[in-house]
Amino acid sequence: MKALPELLETGVRDALRHLYGPDASEQEITLQSTRKEFEGEFTVVTFPLTRLAKKKPEVIAEEIGARLKETLEEVKDFNVIKGFLNLVIADRYWMDFLLQSGVREGFGHVAGGKDKVVVEFASPNTNKPLHLGHIRNILLGWSTSKLLEATGHDVVRVQIINNRGIAICKSMLAWQRYGNGAVPEKAGVKADHFVGDYYIKFEQHFQEEYKAWQKSDEAAAILEEKNKKDLSPADFWKGYKNTYFNENSDLGRAAKEMLLRWEDGEPETVALWNRMNDWVYEGFDETYERLGVSFDKNYYESETYLLGKDMIDAGLDKGVFYRKEDGSVFVDLTDAKLDQKAILRADGTSLYITQDLGTARLRYDDFGAKRMVYTVGDEQNYHFQVLFEILKRLEEPYADGLFHLSYGMVDLPTGRMKSREGTVVDADDLMDEVIQEAYQSSLERESTSELSDTERREIIQKIGMAALKFQIIKVGPQKRMIFDPKESVDLQGQTGPYVQNAYVRTRAVWRKAGQRDLSQAAGYTQLEPAERELISLLYAYPGLLNDAAANYDPSMVAMYCYELAKNLHKFWHDVSILGADTEAAVAFRLYLCQAVGNVLKSGMGILGIEMPERM
Template sequence: MKNLKSEIKGALVSLLRKAELLKNENIIETLETPPDTEMGDMATSISFSLASKLGKPPTQISEEIIADLTLSKNSFISKIETKGGYINFFLNYQKLSEKLLKKILEQGEIYGSSDYVGNQEVLIEYSAPNPNKPMHIGHTRNNFIGMSINNILSFNGYKTHPVNEINDRGIHICKSLWGYLQFGKKTGSEGIKNWRKLLEEWYEDQSKWTIPKDVGKKPDHFVMDYYVKAANMIAEDKEYDRQNREVLQEWEKGNKKVRDLWKKMNNWAYQGWDETYKRQGCEFEKYYYESNLYKRGKEIVLENIDGNLFFKSDKGTVVANLERYNLPGLVFIRSDGTTLYQTNDLALTEKKVQDYPNSKLIWVVGGEHKLYFKQLFQVFDNLGIVKKDECYHLGYGLISLPEGKMSSRKGKVILADDLMDEVHEMVKKEVEERNPELNENEKRDISEKIALGALKYGMLRIDAFKNIVFDPKEIIKFEGNTGPYLQYAHVRANKILKKVNGFKNRYQPEKLEKEEKLLIGKLLGFPEVVEKAAKEYKPNLVANYGYELAEAFNSFYHSCPVIQSEDETKEFRLTLVKAFKITLKNCLTLLGIDTPEIM
């Protein structure tokens, strides 16, 4: 589905081709949007690229070009000017508004979408928390990026497959098991005991051990308590570390009692996550579990150890030799025979390719793992699992506390649930002040939509690759570049439309004010922004477009009376408000942001 701005650009290219100097030039790449509408709505800098070739100044070249151009009566261009070597084009907003507004109202919730990729498939792996703790603010950013990328790619015609990979086994998971055995007994115990003996006691009578409902905790938070205690102790004592590695070795041997405890604690974590995912709006087509795949990962490594890729080091580890690709080696099997994340990633990716054979693969994972994914993609390529060109690591920056990077081992972390609760309560105070007549359920529902909208927009408006120092007080403001500002613009448009009992859509006024032109021009740009966001995997482009659109609407709102206008002007402005509401709604939907009816 070709968007109107692309049609206009195509018409501009055809027009410029009529100039003798441009018959064989690449014109489309030179088209741009001037920084000021006084300089036109579109422009080309092609005179500058021709200057050295023709030995003429750009100003002379631009004059020669426009001398060959004649506008047709049906053109979307009203006039052409040259300035400083640039050729500037001014849109015919009368014609543009008629075609654009009609298109927006006809297409509704699909306005801005496209099908430029055909039936191409893409698998997006995101979230990937560890079931030894609840999700934190870093997972929240990951979730929001993954959700929005899924929405944006789907809107652009991709068949998307959002999946989640759960690292449900390994040394980190065993820390919470070891911690629970040491500290989870209802009667308590003095000192650290033999974990094997504690495991026997737990297996014989689990009623003597604390469970989440005993202490009134969300299950994933309950699990984290034991992980933090254990992780801090294990980091400081080699004996405790040795015991924890014994737990892992017993798990890998299939020890039934260890496995039963592991299943119970993982299920507690999953129960807690389900609540968090539901609140954030996360949905996955498929879950992959490391415990189902890790053996296959080890098999892949051992099957290829005699080749040119894997070798056994003098330390007893199995390493991928990547020197010829200017990459450092990567360990896949520890000296004690246990496996690592990357071992599982071999099996997981093999499985994903089997399940989705025609898909490009995207990993939404922190940017600090950039080198790891370069190494991993090269190994995939060498093993024939998938070509590295079909793999993409969508990295994102860290979120810092005032004192620096978060660490769940030390307990210095903002948990996703706590963050959502805190922002919800801050927003609720504002909602109560503005709408005291609402009942508690209404206040809670509206506050939740605004709070989640504030969080999502606050994270997504910033380029994913950049680090964030997160300040909840700033993101909930109803003014400025915030989610609530965009939501309020939608509420304002809705209120205007509700004030009339009905009206005839009018797409072309007799006269257009400057603010109306600016709003129409911004509506025109939505499909192009969405397509660019898909091609570059940048939801921040959609977020910041939404802010610019809301700004243009608010300027229009304050300068151009709608309800108080005369009949035809009123009908046109109501139609423009309706088109704005549709476009902003589509924009917010791509970001996973709900629009409350009132604020």
């Protein structure tokens, strides 16, 4: 079948040529989806044609509409709203589309052939378990990778694990001092939570040390000497905390000494570092498995933090960078409306930007991908502007294919989270809570009462994870959001379970239908309004996937699935399926249910959501 946009655009050009002369076909055509409050599926905007036709937009629309209705069998009717020509597509086109393409499994997906894309997401620190913020990162990165895959791209999924630095040393030091040889298995604590508890324990002991020190003569002298703004002691000490850690704290000194020993490769420190990181990796893997995500390659900061220095030397030779008198290296990006950015310290040690330069080159060497997507929170927007600009100036072959998939923070109804104070909502705890909400919601329904306990648990697991994933992914990436576990499982709301329920209905009607002669569907002749709406939505699915992939925005897929589910529920209410007047209508509507179910399963699968057969 010829695609409608192409067919209609050709028809409009022919109409322009017929109505307004041979040169009219060069005019640009504006074709868009018809707004829901008007009849029709496609709209031609005629305002840009007034100079050509020397007529009012409404008159032009009437003339083109009449010509299209006369020459295109696919155009059943039209209506004009000011300068907008709304085209009503013939039932026969929608019916043929459904029976020839719409019911095909895999409809809307492209089977490869496009460029390779590296998608980075997760990228956690090994001093604490994954939390709610990581969940948004992971779900956004994973669904974006699946979206790119569905539209024909060769996708490589990676993460860079931040497994070195002072934060990790804090957990290590706390375990050494306060752990008494404890291990996760004997403590009965998930391994990454076990390590995270010691990060919190370090902070607790540090705060105690800090409060005690503030009463010392040394602290009194510092307060008198440095408090030039006459702040209250409490406000001054709040701002002095980092300085205290670096200059006065016994715990801070011990943690920094441990970091130096690690950098020097001292065997005992490295052995402890390996042991505690292995605990965290074990815990991360369990969480990733529950979330249904995986990676093609892990990069580790301990192996990449020295990368980039060769690129800096090359950049100095090219004049991209310059060296200051103290030996530090900078890049001047003021002409790109950025600033002068340090990329190497005076002592020759790396900064994050140094590492990221090297890691980008390493990924290109590993996979040859000229497109890379970085899923990182919006607090790093400036960092990635700088990184991408530097890579362009270094003339890296992949520099024009870099994209920062920036996203806003996730809050709970109770407010923000703080890692060091132990007020973060761990990813595992949040999954447990949403699944429990799904279980409580299921107690109100009898539809799974005939299933075994195992089957019921599997369904509740799918419903809970759908609630979590959909609630987070449906929000556009750049928006800050509040996640409410109770709201996420509402079967009547804009939720994952609501969409799942639509899919379950499509499966239930097929089970109830039994053996039918579906060949009679070709004899169905007239669509109901609810059927037209569903089929036109199905028709839009491939284009929706392409638009969402181009914008790196899986929320578009989530909202499409919701709209499709909402229209399926309306169709279910308005139209009899198995009790239709003719066998042709029964067969056609069964095919329509099958097509809707296939697309719901496909779209939700892109979001990492499994669809249950029953609810």
